[in-house]
Amino acid sequence: xxxxxxxxxxxxxxxxxxxxxxxxxxxxxxxxxxxxxxxxxxxxxxxxxxxxxxxxxxxxxxxxxxxxxxxxxxxxxxxxxxxxxxxxxxxxxxxxxxxxxxxxxxxxxxxxxxxxxxxxxxxxxxxxxxxxxxxxxxxxxxxxxxxxxxxxxxxxxxxxxxxxxxxxxxxxxxxxxxxxxxxxxxxxxxxxxxxxxxxxxxxxxxxxxxxxxxxxxxxxxxxxxxxxxxxxxxxxxxxxxxxxxxxxxxxxxxxxxxxxxxxxxxxxxxxxxxxxxxxxxxxxxxxxxxxxxxxxxxxxxxxxxxxxxxxxxxxxxxxxxxxxxxxxxxxxxxxxxxxxxxxxxxxxxxxxxxxxxxxxxxxxxxxxxxxxxxxxxxxxxxxxxxxxxxxxxxxxxxxxxxxxxxxxxxxxxxxxxxxxxxxxxxxxxxxxxxxxxxxxxxxxxxxxxxxxxxxxxxxxxxxxxxxxxxxxxxxxxxxxxxxxxxxxxxxxxxx
Numbered sequence: 001x002x003x004x005x006x007x008x009x010x011x012x013x014x015x016x017x018x019x020x021x022x023x024x025x026x027x028x029x030x031x032x033x034x035x036x037x038x039x040x041x042x043x044x045x046x047x048x049x050x051x052x053x054x055x056x057x058x059x060x061x062x063x064x065x066x067x068x069x070x071x072x073x074x075x076x077x078x079x080x081x082x083x084x085x086x087x088x089x090x091x092x093x094x095x096x097x098x099x100x101x102x103x104x105x106x107x108x109x110x111x112x113x114x115x116x117x118x119x120x121x122x123x124x125x126x127x128x129x130x131x132x133x134x135x136x137x138x139x140x141x142x143x144x145x146x147x148x149x150x151x152x153x154x155x156x157x158x159x160x161x162x163x164x165x166x167x168x169x170x171x172x173x174x175x176x177x178x179x180x181x182x183x184x185x186x187x188x189x190x191x192x193x194x195x196x197x198x199x200x201x202x203x204x205x206x207x208x209x210x211x212x213x214x215x216x217x218x219x220x221x222x223x224x225x226x227x228x229x230x231x232x233x234x235x236x237x238x239x240x241x242x243x244x245x246x247x248x249x250x251x252x253x254x255x256x257x258x259x260x261x262x263x264x265x266x267x268x269x270x271x272x273x274x275x276x277x278x279x280x281x282x283x284x285x286x287x288x289x290x291x292x293x294x295x296x297x298x299x300x301x302x303x304x305x306x307x308x309x310x311x312x313x314x315x316x317x318x319x320x321x322x323x324x325x326x327x328x329x330x331x332x333x334x335x336x337x338x339x340x341x342x343x344x345x346x347x348x349x350x351x352x353x354x355x356x357x358x359x360x361x362x363x364x365x366x367x368x369x370x371x372x373x374x375x376x377x378x379x380x381x382x383x384x385x386x387x388x389x390x391x392x393x394x395x396x397x398x399x400x401x402x403x404x405x406x407x408x409x410x411x412x413x414x415x416x417x418x419x420x421x422x423x424x425x426x427x428x429x430x431x432x433x434x435x436x437x438x439x440x441x442x443x444x445x446x447x448x449x450x451x452x453x454x455x456x457x458x459x460x461x462x463x464x465x466x467x468x469x470x471x472x473x474x475x476x477x478x479x480x481x482x483x484x485x486x487x488x489x490x491x492x493x494x495x
Contacts, residue, residue, distance in 0.1 A: 053192040056161060058154035058182040059492075067186075069311060074185075074319035077119030084325050085348050086355065087406055092116035095455045100362040101403075102458035103369060104396060107272030108280060111462060112469060117406060120184040120321060123152040131469055133173055134476040144173035145242035150201065151231035154187035155180045157200045165202050170241035177480060178487035189227040197223035201230040207246035224300035225286070232285035232301075234401070236266060252287040254401045254419050258394060272462055274372035275385075276392040281400035288405045292412035299335075307331045347410055354402070354409035357420040361399045364427040368392050371434045371447050378441035385437070391430035398423035 050066050057063065064071030080090045094114045095102055105111040113131035127133055133144050147169045149156055159179060160168050168176075191198045199205055199215060204226065208215045218226055234257060238245040247260045261279055268280040289295050294304070302317065307330035309318045324331035325347065328340045336343055372388060402408055402416045402423070409416055438447070452458045459466055 055192060056154075056158040056187065057192055058158065058185060058187055060182070060185045063186040063190075063192075069309075069314070069316050070186075070319045073309070074321075075121070076320035077121045077322070079320075080118060082322070082326050084323060086351050086409070087116060087323065089119055089322060090116070091118065093455065095458075098362070099452050099455045099458040100366050102455060103273070103366045103452060103462060104362065104399070105280075106369065106462040108269045108278070110280065111459065112464060112466070123183045124181060127152050128177075128481060129473075129477065131473055134473065134480065145169060145237060146171040146173055146176055147237050147242045147244050148173050149176060149180045150203070150244050152184065153180045153182050154185045154200075155182050157187055160202070166241060166243065169237075169243050174480060178484040179491070181484070181488040188230070196220070197227050199223070199226060199230060201244075203235065203244040203246055204230045204233075207248050210249055221298075221300060224302040225289070225295075228301040228305075229286035232283055234282050234284040234287060234404075236261075236268070252284075252290060254398055257287075257401075258397055261397075271369060271392070271396075274369040274389065274392055275376060276369070276372065276389040276396070278393055279397040279400070281397065281404040284401060284405045285407055285411070288408040288411045288416065291415045292410075294411070303334075304331045307334070350413040351409045354413055354416050354420065357417055357424070358399070358403060361395070361402075361420045361423040361427070364424050364431070365392070365395050365399055366452070367447070367449060368395070368427045368430045368434065370449060371431060371438065374443065374447055375434055375437050375441065378438065378443055380437050380441060384440075388430045388433050388437070391426045391433070395423045395426035395430065398426070 053063060053066065060071065060074065077089075082089050092115060094116055095111075101114065102111045105114075109132040115126070115130075118126060127148065133148060150169075156168070159176065186192075188200055189197055197220060205215060215222075215226055233246055235244055235246050237243065247257045250256045250260045250263075258279070266279070267277040269278055270276070271278050286301075289301065304324040305321050306317050306319060307324075307327050308315050309330070318327070318330070325344060328343055332343050333340070338346070368388075369392065372385070372392065375385065375388075398419050402419050405411070438444075450457075450461050452461065456466070
């Protein structure tokens with residue numbers, strides 16, 4: 001110590017330098033501490049409700065008064081300007097892009113109309129306008145049930161509370177059009193009093209209850225995926241009351257769900273060409289996410305599709321729910337150190353490989369349906385066609401499961417490749433049997449495939465009169481929707 005003092009005595013500038021450095025250090029630390037306290041205060045102020053939110057409040061703007069940052073980012077789900085190699089948020093006719101799907105869904109409403117998914121703020125508009133709903137004069141399918149509204153609006157939360165799930169489900173879709181008017185919003189996932197994530201749809205709770213799991217006690221981290229699983233799942237309408245049910249009792253794999261449906265002899269529709277008893281997958285994003293590496297590593301849906309944003313010292317969740325390819329720096333590079341371009345190309349490589357198998361599965365399956373149609377026309381018997389129809393059913397289910405989940409080719413690319421491979425195998429086996437049946441009934445040459453190069457040609461081949469269907473839909477939109485909107489306006493002014 002004496003040596004140090006001696007040095008300072010001989011060179012006083014050293015002492016002054018140490019003093020100045022110490023003062024600067026203390027000053028910087030003070031600023032840092034003040035900044036931390038200020039940010040904590042800002043965070044508390046930002047999340048203190050400006051005014052109470054009523055129970056079952058469905059309107060985004062009311063929630064937005066309390067949570068402006070989340071509200072502003074959520075409004076961005078209206079954007080339609082981002083395109084990836086295989087998807088995006090722009091307006092695209094999926095049947096025009098892939099006409100073979102028209103044949104694979106022949107006899108089902110999806111053969112009429114199937115578009116690329118848009119943001120959550122289009123939920124009401126899209127379900128109103130699609131040719132899959134609002135066709136009360138349709139002799140084949142009839143009016144759709146209220147169950148179709150289940151995941152389209154926070155108004156459903158209130159209606160289920162008032163009516164009970166059973167009563168809500170079994171009503172007709174058009175009967176609640178004037179009350180289901182708010183697009184997917186805050187109430188679907190948040191408790192209006194605590195702002196905690198919460199499960200508002202009974203089907204998810206019931207599905208886990210049948211497995212002995214109480215998800216109402218799930219952690220916050222778990223709910224960052226479970227609130228998405230309320231809607232982004234495979235489901236079916238059970239019984240005459242059209243009760244919304246998730247078919248997970250035997251498991252969530254494609255084979256598990258198939259066994260469940262087979263055990264109860266469930267059929268979504270009978271194929272218009274092959275007469276096969278078909279299954280239609282909905283959008284099993286939760287199931288396919290569970291099969292992938294991100295789920296196994298504890299990465300939630302929100303981590304990638306709703307990454308955090310830091311703004312003015314406040315960290316909050318980006319509610320612009322969209323593909324992670326739009327937010328690679330915040331979604332992917334939190335864990336991965338590769339460049340944005342390399343990460344994007346990694347995704348596209350996985351999707352390319354799955355897409356290659358998908359197209360082979362579609363081609364094989366379409367041929368099986370068309371060859372089965374010819375077999376019936378040539379006099380094939382039900383007994384000899386039964387194994388063919390079962391193979392077609394299972395091949396179609398596997399193809400649909402891989403296709404209906406828009407993120408499956410990335411969420412679980414290895415599993416989806418396997419699933420599509422089994423689809424190709426089963427439709428191939430069906431075609432081998434069909435070749436024998438056709439030969440037995442006098443058809444020895446290869447069956448000529450029709451021109452299915454466009455959506456219009458494919459729809460004409462399966463017997464759809466699209467002009468008539470569109471005209472009927474226009475009548476519905478022009479007559480019913482204005483009445484719904486007027487009733488909704490009166491209701492909002494009243495309450």
